[in-house]
Amino acid sequence: MTGEGKGLDSVSIALAGSGGAGVMTAGNMLLEAAAQAGYYGLMTRSSGPQIRGGEAAAMLRVATTPCDSVDDRYQVLVAIDWGNVARFAAELPLDAASLIVGDPAHGEPPEVFLKSGARHAPVTLKDIAKKITGGWPNMVALGLLGGIIGLPYAALRAAVERSLKKGGGALAASLAAVQAGAAEAARIGSSYALAPAPARTARWLITGNQAAGYGAIRGGVRFVAAYPITPATELLEWMAPSLERVGGTLVQAEDELASINMILGASYGGVPSLTATSGPGLSLMIEALGLGVAAEIPIVVVDVMRTGPSTGIATKTEQADLNLAMYGMHGDAPHLVLAPNSVADCLRTTQWATHLAETLQVPAIVLSDQFFGQARAVLERPETVAFAGERLRAAPNAADYKRYALTESGVSPMAIPGTAGITYTADGLEHAERGTPSSLASDHLAQLEKRARKLASIDYGEDWADLEGEGELAVITWGSCTGAVREAFSRARSDGITGRLLSLRLLSPAQPEKLRRALAGVTRALVIEQSFGGQFLRYLRGEYDLDCELTSFRKPGPLPARPDEIHRRILDWSRA
Numbered sequence: 001m002t003g004e005g006k007g008l009d010s011v012s013i014a015l016a017g018s019g020g021a022g023v024m025t026a027g028n029m030l031l032e033a034a035a036q037a038g039y040y041g042l043m044t045r046s047s048g049p050q051i052r053g054g055e056a057a058a059m060l061r062v063a064t065t066p067c068d069s070v071d072d073r074y075q076v077l078v079a080i081d082w083g084n085v086a087r088f089a090a091e092l093p094l095d096a097a098s099l100i101v102g103d104p105a106h107g108e109p110p111e112v113f114l115k116s117g118a119r120h121a122p123v124t125l126k127d128i129a130k131k132i133t134g135g136w137p138n139m140v141a142l143g144l145l146g147g148i149i150g151l152p153y154a155a156l157r158a159a160v161e162r163s164l165k166k167g168g169g170a171l172a173a174s175l176a177a178v179q180a181g182a183a184e185a186a187r188i189g190s191s192y193a194l195a196p197a198p199a200r201t202a203r204w205l206i207t208g209n210q211a212a213g214y215g216a217i218r219g220g221v222r223f224v225a226a227y228p229i230t231p232a233t234e235l236l237e238w239m240a241p242s243l244e245r246v247g248g249t250l251v252q253a254e255d256e257l258a259s260i261n262m263i264l265g266a267s268y269g270g271v272p273s274l275t276a277t278s279g280p281g282l283s284l285m286i287e288a289l290g291l292g293v294a295a296e297i298p299i300v301v302v303d304v305m306r307t308g309p310s311t312g313i314a315t316k317t318e319q320a321d322l323n324l325a326m327y328g329m330h331g332d333a334p335h336l337v338l339a340p341n342s343v344a345d346c347l348r349t350t351q352w353a354t355h356l357a358e359t360l361q362v363p364a365i366v367l368s369d370q371f372f373g374q375a376r377a378v379l380e381r382p383e384t385v386a387f388a389g390e391r392l393r394a395a396p397n398a399a400d401y402k403r404y405a406l407t408e409s410g411v412s413p414m415a416i417p418g419t420a421g422i423t424y425t426a427d428g429l430e431h432a433e434r435g436t437p438s439s440l441a442s443d444h445l446a447q448l449e450k451r452a453r454k455l456a457s458i459d460y461g462e463d464w465a466d467l468e469g470e471g472e473l474a475v476i477t478w479g480s481c482t483g484a485v486r487e488a489f490s491r492a493r494s495d496g497i498t499g500r501l502l503s504l505r506l507l508s509p510a511q512p513e514k515l516r517r518a519l520a521g522v523t524r525a526l527v528i529e530q531s532f533g534g535q536f537l538r539y540l541r542g543e544y545d546l547d548c549e550l551t552s553f554r555k556p557g558p559l560p561a562r563p564d565e566i567h568r569r570i571l572d573w574s575r576a
Helices: 023-035 085-091 125-129 137-149 154-161 167-190 208-218 234-246 256-268 279-295 320-327 345-360 370-374 441-457 479-494 511-520 534-542 561-574
Strands: 009-017 040-047 056-063 076-079 099-102 119-122 203-207 223-226 247-251 273-277 299-305 335-340 363-369 377-379 466-470 474-476 500-504 506-508 524-530 549-554
Touching: 009 085, 009 137, 023 040, 023 137, 023 203, 023 377, 040 335, 040 370, 040 549, 056 085, 076 549, 119 167, 125 137, 125 167, 137 534, 154 247, 167 299, 203 208, 208 234, 208 273, 208 299, 208 345, 208 363, 208 370, 223 234, 223 256, 234 247, 234 370, 234 524, 247 256, 256 273, 256 279, 256 299, 273 279, 279 299, 279 320, 279 363, 299 345, 299 370, 320 363, 320 506, 335 345, 335 370, 345 363, 363 370, 363 479, 370 479, 377 500, 466 511, 466 549, 474 479, 474 534, 474 561, 479 500, 479 524, 479 561, 524 534, 524 561
Parallel strands: 009 076, 076 099, 099 119, 223 247, 223 273, 273 299, 299 363, 335 363, 474 500, 474 524, 524 549
Antiparallel strands: 009 056, 040 056, 040 377, 203 377, 335 506, 466 500
């Protein structure tokens, strides 16, 4: 894609190598340099299953417009060494217009890459770095990539200086290596230069995990307890100092069971609370989530999904925790399930989830994933949103206090421990209105109806989904598939295909009337998701009575959805 003959509107590049080669460091610097130069960007990452070391790949897309998705192919692949980089072949699609750069000291590129027809340009990264006292091959690669895509040296320098704040010899050596790499870009003669950067606006450079953490803080979360787990750990690492700055606290628990029970206790004490985990951890938390439903204690659980089942592939992405989040608890346990649909939306959705959990006194699960959580993006500064409503609290010395009073809305005042003149029981047993355990069928039915009623009584407004376009055809998706679907739909519109794009943000409770209005007049809908068994398709069929025919396009992780394959599927489906 070109910008009126003046360069590319978007370029995708990958930097790969063995653990310790500094691939992620150089990738992050390159993204920062792109931001310094005024471009938008998205960096995703992939690594092997090893706890330490192993192969790694930083995959970047730099563009003149915001980008929420990886592109179809990579124009440039640079390998600091080849190691086990061939394992990423399916994640790094190339074609005849691509360029492969590798150090001949580490052999030839694997055949799996060469068979794409890509041009191979050897560059002696290690030898070039050796000629610079304190030089590193990854900094040579940084300069090489910056030169290939046309980033100004001033932007690269600013990114390196920002990373190496102490300066001194390390900074000087790194800058010399960057300049040497840029010279090699000129020598090999392959240019994938970007079009001029757009006018500068207020932008952020942020990961999905950081955005989710910031959204939680904006929503009022002041206590976090969690056990580290890939790919949610960075959310906790970011929140630890950030919470301290707003008077909050983060505790590393001994396991997931402890962490969710800690946040239940903190929230019972009146402090909005959160934990973050991935699929295996969420599985362990299910019983305690049921306690939160029964005792009506608001908490937020951010599930940064990865491939499963069991330990799965910890460093890869998938959308296959949907069934667990929706239906995993025993008994009838109404709760909230929400999903962001972009890196930026991780902020808004987590903030909204916190607000809803507090307002409705119910657990909320936020379904992010590895793609969002560990992606780093240059994006427009998200708007500041203030959601109305807060936890309904009991006044001191309230007469005839009933913690689980059968109110019209289903929400009853919650007394915080220490509230003068009020005590009550809160546990996982079924109870009467006062909270005392009860085995009466009438109390069980009344409390079941109460817990369901409070989720059904609130107006969720327009945040429940994003709806774009119009026409008799629709594409329905959710989560991290949204960016690729949006780009594919844009291409389809250029082909003369009109239709609607619907990305659901609120998954539970279902919104049948809203979806019915959103799809009014639609005869066929294509459902796109990243799961092997079609969990989202089954969810739509189970929770909604739709008048249109549903067709499924699904693929499991770890390969992301790409615009081209979705575009082709939309074309085939629309013409069938």
